[in-house]
Amino acid sequence: MSGQNAIPSQDIIDEVEALRKTIRDHDFNYYVLDSPEITDAEYDKLFRRLQDLETQYPELITPDSPTQRVGGKPLEKFGQVRHAIPMVSLSNIFDESELLEFDVRTKRSLGTGNELSYVVEPKLDGVAVELIYENGFLSTAATRGDGFTGEDVTANVRTIKWIPLKLQTRASDALLEVRGEILMNRADFDRLNEKREKRGFATFANPRNAAAGSIRQLDPRITASRNLRFIAHGVGRIEGSIPETQYGILEKLQSLGLPVNMGLTRLCENIQQVLEHYRYLRENRDTLPYEIDGAVLKINSLDEQAILGMTARSPRWAVAFKFQPLRTSTQILRIEVGVGRTGTLTPVAIMEPVSVGGVTVSRASLHNQDEVDRKDVREGDMVVIQRAGDVIPEVVEVLKDLRPADSRPYTIPDNCPVCGSSAVRLPGQAAKRCVNATCPARLKETIRHFASRNAMDIEGLGVKLIEQLVDLGHVKNPADLYYLSKETIKSLERMADKSASNIVASIERSKTVTSDRFLYSLGLPLVGEHVAKILMTAFPDVATLSEQDTTALQQIHGIGPEVAQSVVSYLREPHNRDMIHRLLSAGVNPEPLARPSDKIQTVLTGKTVVFTGTLSLPRSEAKKLVETAGGTVSGSVSRKTDYVVAGDEAGSKLDKARGLGVTVLSEDEFRSLVEAAS
Numbered sequence: 080m081s082g083q084n085a086i087p088s089q090d091i092i093d094e095v096e097a098l099r100k101t102i103r104d105h106d107f108n109y110y111v112l113d114s115p116e117i118t119d120a121e122y123d124k125l126f127r128r129l130q131d132l133e134t135q136y137p138e139l140i141t142p143d144s145p146t147q148r149v150g151g152k153p154l155e156k157f158g159q160v161r162h163a164i165p166m167v168s169l170s171n172i173f174d175e176s177e178l179l180e181f182d183v184r185t186k187r188s189l190g191t192g193n194e195l196s197y198v199v200e201p202k203l204d205g206v207a208v209e210l211i212y213e214n215g216f217l218s219t220a221a222t223r224g225d226g227f228t229g230e231d232v233t234a235n236v237r238t239i240k241w242i243p244l245k246l247q248t249r250a251s252d253a254l255l256e257v258r259g260e261i262l263m264n265r266a267d268f269d270r271l272n273e274k275r276e277k278r279g280f281a282t283f284a285n286p287r288n289a290a291a292g293s294i295r296q297l298d299p300r301i302t303a304s305r306n307l308r309f310i311a312h313g314v315g316r317i318e319g320s321i322p323e324t325q326y327g328i329l330e331k332l333q334s335l336g337l338p339v340n341m342g343l344t345r346l347c348e349n350i351q352q353v354l355e356h357y358r359y360l361r362e363n364r365d366t367l368p369y370e371i372d373g374a375v376l377k378i379n380s381l382d383e384q385a386i387l388g389m390t391a392r393s394p395r396w397a398v399a400f401k402f403q404p405l406r407t408s409t410q411i412l413r414i415e416v417g418v419g420r421t422g423t424l425t426p427v428a429i430m431e432p433v434s435v436g437g438v439t440v441s442r443a444s445l446h447n448q449d450e451v452d453r454k455d456v457r458e459g460d461m462v463v464i465q466r467a468g469d470v471i472p473e474v475v476e477v478l479k480d481l482r483p484a485d486s487r488p489y490t491i492p493d494n495c496p497v498c499g500s501s502a503v504r505l506p507g508q509a510a511k512r513c514v515n516a517t518c519p520a521r522l523k524e525t526i527r528h529f530a531s532r533n534a535m536d537i538e539g540l541g542v543k544l545i546e547q548l549v550d551l552g553h554v555k556n557p558a559d560l561y562y563l564s565k566e567t568i569k570s571l572e573r574m575a576d577k578s579a580s581n582i583v584a585s586i587e588r589s590k591t592v593t594s595d596r597f598l599y600s601l602g603l604p605l606v607g608e609h610v611a612k613i614l615m616t617a618f619p620d621v622a623t624l625s626e627q628d629t630t631a632l633q634q635i636h637g638i639g640p641e642v643a644q645s646v647v648s649y650l651r652e653p654h655n656r657d658m659i660h661r662l663l664s665a666g667v668n669p670e671p672l673a674r675p676s677d678k679i680q681t682v683l684t685g686k687t688v689v690f691t692g693t694l695s696l697p698r699s700e701a702k703k704l705v706e707t708a709g710g711t712v713s714g715s716v717s718r719k720t721d722y723v724v725a726g727d728e729a730g731s732k733l734d735k736a737r738g739l740g741v742t743v744l745s746e747d748e749f750r751s752l753v754e755a756a757s
């Protein structure tokens with residue numbers, strides 16, 4: 080196949096040049112700007128084509144070809160760190176036959192007929208960093224950069240709570256360089272993008288780019304606010320005890336207190352087991368809180384690794400076996416426009432329903448006009464859609480050859496589709512917004528948010544009911560909910576007597592609420608659950624909060640100028656004040672939060688705990704312990720759960736927690752955690 084003697088035609092030479100230029104442009108967008116314009120799968124295809132051509136015509140290889148080097152240039156705004164051992168990339172394989180080839184080739188290079196032992200780990204879709212520990216203390220943290228020189232991000236990395244500042248050992252190695260990935264959980268990514276969208280900032284394309292953008296901040300406080308995590312998967316230099324295997328390295332890292340993915344890593348005795356574990360990871364990727372984009376297989380023996388050595392770009396003893404994105408094509412029937420709580424108009428592609436990896440998909444957000452223009456998406460287009468780790472599908476590209484002759488470019492309307500008021504795009508913002516403050520669409524979203532589970536939690540008050548209540552004029556703001564009669568609710572469509580009573584009861588129940596939830600439910604711009612908690616920990620009630628000015632608010636740790644401004648404007652607005660007053664007179668009774676001591680803050684503040692199994696103390700007692708330590712108790716395990724406390728005969732919740740990678744505590748561990756707090 081690799082015809083060493085083949086002479087490249089001019090067409091081939093041109094193609095290679097064009098590919099290099101395109102790939103360099105994408106590298107710049109991806110590594111330097113953290114803002115890719117194509118999907119990884121599309122990028123990998125271009126890269127693979129270039130590699131194939133270079134294999135076929137080795138004389139075309141130049142030292143500056145993207146295939147011969149790693150990543151992007153370090154940004155100049157950071158100090159630079161030279162890596163003692165270069166941080167390389169990994170070569171990719173995409174199917175089982177390539178996997179078997181890799182095994183055969185490696186055996187041949189090692190001159191062995193025996194099965195090879197591999198460690199198979201999830202390929203974490205994050206940002207590569209190196210952490211340098213001197214005598215057990217974190218001294219430097221650097222990004223990979225171009226492989227030789229990275230950016231000094233020590234101050235930022237120190238804010239990541241997963242990264243120990245001191246290793247857990249008495250006899251520390253004099254020097255240990257730890258390599259791993261900085262990641263952002265999907266939930267945090269969604270929250271961050273939602274927030275950015277509301278503020279009119281550009282959103283991040285995926286959690287990896289968001290993590291990269293968050294670690295490369297000049298202000299470590301921004302990094303700290305992003306809730307990044309870290310998982311170690313290898314080492315650079317060690318001056319101390321050096322294990323003999325990759326598996327030994329992982330065990331060593333774990334014993335030092337570094338987070339390592341042991342639960343998802345398998346030591347395999349042959350390539351068949353590698354394939355099995357790859358499939359296992361592929362099937363379970365959706366259950367993880369963060370994204371993985373493949374499996375990495377590494378030769379276990381470090382001696383064998385040394386024999387195999389490296390290329391300019393990647394080790395010969397490891398390879399990334401990437402997952403194929405789940406893709407298919409379908410037709411866009413029409414583009415609808417939704418109106419959010421802040422009046423944002425969001426175009427949504429309504430598609431011919433189609434199954435992508437077992438999930439039926441019929442809608443995909445097109446985000447905003449810039450996105451629509453960039454992909455040139457039109458009504459009636461056949462499109463390729465893709466579902467990555469998440470269930471939320473995206474339109475990858477338009478199949479322009481199949482485009483109907485009469486198709487026209489799509490523009491988000493200049494009027495709100497719901498109230499007809501004008502929709503305006505302010506300079507510097509990505510979104511068009513409906514200008515009408517009393518727009519029914521905005522009102523419905525406001526009520527939906529108000530009643531939602533993490534806000535006032537009015538069970539049974541769903542979208543259909545809210546629509547009717549707003550459309551019939553029964554509800555003009557959230558306070559009106561507490562003045563509805565049972566008769567009014569019963570008069571709504573499909574409302575049986577029983578259900579009406581249930582709704583009345585849940586509205587009544589919702590009056591008992593903590594003050595942070597209450598504040599959150601009002602839906603102030605920029606005030607999410609976390610910020611609401613910070614504010615209501617600082618002040619006993621909303622009335623006191625509304626007496627503060629922006630200067631006072633900014634004194635609070637975690638409150639910046641934008642949030643302060645948002646709170647002050649909202650709470651000074653007469654209609655809002657009136658509404659809050661009506662809520663309180665209706666009997667809504669926000670309870671002040673306990674003000675935990677600083678020590679407690681570090682342990683359970685803002686954490687969600689789930690109990691399962693039989694504990695030696697009543698659940699209500701256990702719940703109280705968590706709440707005094709600043710945490711909350713939830714009934715079900717999800718990605719948002721921080722701890723699951725497992726008593727005797729713990730059941731399915733425990734299994735679920737393990738599946739999601741949630742920390743599981745025994746009752747004793749739980750007690751010492753709480754005691755440490757008090």
Ligand SMILES: NC(=O)c1ccc[n+]([C@@H]2O[C@H](COP(=O)([O-])OP(=O)(O)OC[C@H]3O[C@@H](n4cnc5c(N)ncnc54)[C@H](O)[C@@H]3O)[C@@H](O)[C@H]2O)c1
Nearest residue numbers: 105109115117118119122168169200201202203207312375
């Ligand atoms: N969309 C775009 O425009 C664009 C542009 C450039 C690159 N990319 C994407 O980035 C990839 C290239 O980036 P890359 O050089 O960082 O390579 P990569 O991300 O594909 O793989 C190499 C990296 O994987 C990381 N990694 C994760 N888990 C690991 C584990 N368990 N063990 C060892 N390493 C692990 C390491 O940090 C290593 O540096 C491309 O394949 C493409 O998917 C996309």
Ligand SMILES: [Zn+2]
Nearest residue numbers: 495498513518
């Ligand atoms: Zn409107």
